[in-house]
Amino acid sequence: EIVMTQSPGTLSLSPGERGIVSCRASQSVSSSYVAWYQQKPGQAPRLLIYGASTRATGIPDRFSGSGSGTDFTLTISRLEPEDFAVYYCHQYGQQYGSHLRTFGQGTKVEMK
């Protein structure tokens, strides 16, 4: 099973600042299989990025994703008040004939 490890656990920033969330896979994964989600309190996760770098429909361009191999990054160029939330990376993979989905443990972006 591929483990996705996010860092940092918490990111304390002010509106207007840039936020960077990292996700490291325990082994190399295809960038096609990496996604990012945003979750606000009391809500379900919302898809932000898929294929490591493609924004989902309706996602503002201040959100961007990058990376390859084992290291992937979500960048929020200028934080808006509504961006303070928890962010999860996600990967899809195949192992022993099974189609597996795993999530990182989450990074909380909080207002400083």
Place this chain on the structure above:
Amino acid sequence: QLQLQESGPGLVKPSETLSLTCAVSGGSVSSDTYSWGWIRQSPGRGLEWIGNVYYTGSTSYNPSLRSRVTISVDTSKNQFSLQLSSVTATDTAVFYCARWHVNMLVFDHWGQGTPVTVSS
């Protein structure tokens, strides 16, 4: 607009079977572009994928839960269901149903989630 709505008991006794249903509206579970999944979230486990079902009935499960999980689909009712057997307190979580896009390889739409507590 696609909507997914989870339903089922909010309280289940230890050793019993947790059963949830996800009703899909604004879309069809019979589409070959999507499969349908269950994910749970708890403070101790974070987001944990449970399994997926395709409209044909084909399933894939998290290996750590496979022995206790059954996910099925009812195309006539446009819904899919989760059964998790022999539950313990560690199965207490918010359970989400979600649509899996087979080309984008993501859960692109989620239900609002339903909390389930395992307690006697």
